[in-house]
Amino acid sequence: MIPSVSGGVGHISRTGVLARALRRLDPGVSVEYVLDAGRLRPFNIAAVMQMGYRPRLLPARTRDNRDAVAQACLDDADVIVDDSMRYLVPLRACLPRAAWVSVPMYPVGDELFDDWPCLEQTDAVIWAYAPLVERPAELDLVADKLAVTGPFLDMGEVPEREAARAALGITAPFVAYAPRGFPFGLIFGHRALHAAIEGVAALRRGAHPELQLHLMAVKNPGELRGIAGVPDTLPDWVVVHGLAPQAEALARMRAADILLAEGSSTMHEGASLGTPMVLIPGPIAETLNLARALARHRGAHSVEPDDTTPEALARAFAAVLDDRTEAAAMAARARAAVTVGGGAEAAAQLVLRVAAEHRARRAARGEAV
The missing domain is CATH 3.40.50.2000 (Glycogen Phosphorylase B;)
Structure with missing residues (x-):
C-alpha cells in the first residue's frame, strides 16, 4: 500500500x-x-x-x-x-x-x-x-x-451508539471533530476550530449546557495553541484525544451526537456509521462536491468554508440537537447514499x-x- x-x-x-x-x-x-x-x-x-x-x-x-x-x-x-x-x-x-x-x-x-x-x-x-x-x-x-x-x-465491528458510549465512558452529549493537524491549511483549520469551540460554547449558554466538544486525532496538543479566538487553556468541556486505533476512533464517531466533518473519508465514515453530521468541507473540489451532494440529498447540514463561523455552526448543531427525529432521518439518508x-x-x-x-x-x- x-x-x-x-x-x-x-x-x-x-x-x-x-x-x-x-x-x-x-x-x-x-x-x-x-x-x-x-x-x-x-x-x-x-x-x-x-x-x-x-x-x-x-x-x-x-x-x-x-x-x-x-x-x-x-x-x-x-x-x-x-x-x-x-x-x-x-x-x-x-x-x-x-x-x-x-x-x-x-x-x-x-x-x-x-x-x-x-x-x-x-x-x-x-x-x-x-x-x-x-x-x-x-x-x-x-x-x-x-x-x-x-x-x-468497514463498520461491521463498531458497536452501536449506546454500547460505544458505555465502552468509552461517555455520558454527556458531544460534538466530535478531528483537526488532524489541519490538512487543509492553517487558515481554514484555525477558522474551523474557532468556530467549533465558540459554536458549542453558544449552545452551552442556552438550551444545551452539558454539550461537549471532543477533538480527535490531535497528535500534538501544541498545535491547538496560539490560534486567534481559541484560548491557550481550553475549557474543561473541550476534551482532547490523541491519535487512536481505528476501532476506537470509529466507536467515538458513532458515540457522538454530532460529527463535525471536513474531509471526504470522515464524511463517508460518519454517513456509514449513521451519526448526524454537520459538514465544513475543506476548500478543495473533492470535499466541496461531496458535502454539497450530501446536503442536496438531505443527508447532512453543510456550511461552506467562507461561511464557517461560530453562529453558523451553532445553528447547525442546534438543528440536530433540537429535532432528533429529523436528525435520525437525515443520518439514514446519508447512510443509504454511501453504502453502495x-x-x-x-x-x-x-x-x-x-x-x-x-x-x-x-x-x-x-x-x-
Whole structure:
C-alpha cells in the first residue's frame, strides 16, 4: 500500500479498510506500507503504526539510485496499490514482478487529466466514491481499466451508539471533530476550530449546557495553541484525544451526537456509521462536491468554508440537537447514499484478481513470479 501522506490521514484509513478486506478474503495475504519520505507529514507514520504496520520509507529518487531504491522498497510486492500517488507509477519499469492498482482522489485541479498516461500504465483504476458524486469525465480515458466500487467502509465491528458510549465512558452529549493537524491549511483549520469551540460554547449558554466538544486525532496538543479566538487553556468541556486505533476512533464517531466533518473519508465514515453530521468541507473540489451532494440529498447540514463561523455552526448543531427525529432521518439518508457499490470487498476482490492475472501472464512467458 502506498497512500498519500502529504495531507491528513484519510488515505491511510482508506487503504487500511482495503487491507482488512484483503485479509478477510485471503488470510494468507501479507500487507506492507510504503510512505514517500519526500512528501511525508510525520504524524502519518504514527497513523500507519496505529493500524499495526511498520511502514517502509521510500527515499528521494535520482537517476543514479532510482532502480535500487524502488527495488529495495517494493520488489517483494505481488501487487502495489497506490492511493493518490500515481506519480510513482513509472517505477513499474523497475518492478516487473508487481501488478499495479491506482485509487485516485477527486481532482483538485486538472491533475487527473494530466496524469492519465500514468493511469494508462496501471492494471486497474478504482473509483471509490459514492454515486451521488459525479465521476470525472477524465476517467473515460481509462474506461477499460476502471472499476467503480463506492467508498471503502468497514463498520461491521463498531458497536452501536449506546454500547460505544458505555465502552468509552461517555455520558454527556458531544460534538466530535478531528483537526488532524489541519490538512487543509492553517487558515481554514484555525477558522474551523474557532468556530467549533465558540459554536458549542453558544449552545452551552442556552438550551444545551452539558454539550461537549471532543477533538480527535490531535497528535500534538501544541498545535491547538496560539490560534486567534481559541484560548491557550481550553475549557474543561473541550476534551482532547490523541491519535487512536481505528476501532476506537470509529466507536467515538458513532458515540457522538454530532460529527463535525471536513474531509471526504470522515464524511463517508460518519454517513456509514449513521451519526448526524454537520459538514465544513475543506476548500478543495473533492470535499466541496461531496458535502454539497450530501446536503442536496438531505443527508447532512453543510456550511461552506467562507461561511464557517461560530453562529453558523451553532445553528447547525442546534438543528440536530433540537429535532432528533429529523436528525435520525437525515443520518439514514446519508447512510443509504454511501453504502453502495460493493466498497472495500469489491475492491479487494479486484486487487486479488489483478495480482493473480499478472502472475499468470508472467508464468506463461516463462518469467519469474
